[in-house]
Amino acid sequence: MSEEDIQAGPGAGWAPWRHYGAVPYRVLVADDDRAIRESLLRALELEGYEVVVVSDGVDALATARRERFDVLILDVMMPSVDGLGVCRVLRADGDGTPIMMLTARVETSDRVAGLDAGADDYLPKPFELDELLARLRALLRRAAPDTAGGPVQRLRLDRLTVDPGARRVWWLDTEITLSKTEFDLLELLVRNAGIVLDRATIYRRIWGYEFGPESKNLAVYIGYLRRKLEDAGATGLIHTVRGVGYSVRSA
Secondary structure (H helix, E strand, O other), rough: OOOHHHHOOOOOOOEEEEEOOOEOOOEEEEEEOHHHHHEEEEHHHHOEEEEEEOOHHHHHHHHHHHHHOOOEEEOOOOOOHHHHHHHHHHHHHOOOOOEEEOOOOOOOHHHHHHHOOOOEEEEEOOOOHHHHHHHHHHHHHHHHOOOOOOOOOEEEEEOEEEEEEOOOEEOOOEEOOOOHHHHHHHHHHHHOOOEEHHHHHHHHHHOOOOOOOOOOOOHHHHHHHOOOOHHOOOOOOEEEEEEEEEEEEEO
């Protein structure tokens, strides 16, 4: 991330204020690297966000519990308590605030660890500021309440029930706990049951932008979602169409 990146303007058509008033979104940044903390502080404030920065996991956890934030950006490798630990504790507390993990670790197993901890997105270092901002906007859009009005009809596929309004999922009488991203992905697939959705479409609909062809983010989320469904007894719902994408259909 360079000084030129820091001076970049906001994304087209985006204003970092909540729909219900001219109140900026609040972002907590936790990273033990001072240069990254200060760069993100300047960049996000230039974009119009209200930003709080801390340097370790203990402060991150205390601050997240004490104050309200719209999104958390956590470095994985922090002293005292690492980012994964912070994420796990907050999720155990019932805190559903969107969480983006930053890390120099790029292996698939590391991404899985982040998702297992309850993170909604995972950005490897070094990263481009534009990509971080795009991912941040996508997280905030997905977390925004649906104010279209009227009851939201439940979706059903085989013995799977998806409640978009309550953001809850059941297989028969067993409730399946999903992160925001996992729920969004499952809802998209169930709404298009029997249709093969290509990777580019899923990335645009769920993350708000396209990843490169080498990205494994979607495959990691699909794998994690499959495991959660299978643990509840829902086997064989998600199908991979090699070279194209994914679909769901009755087992």
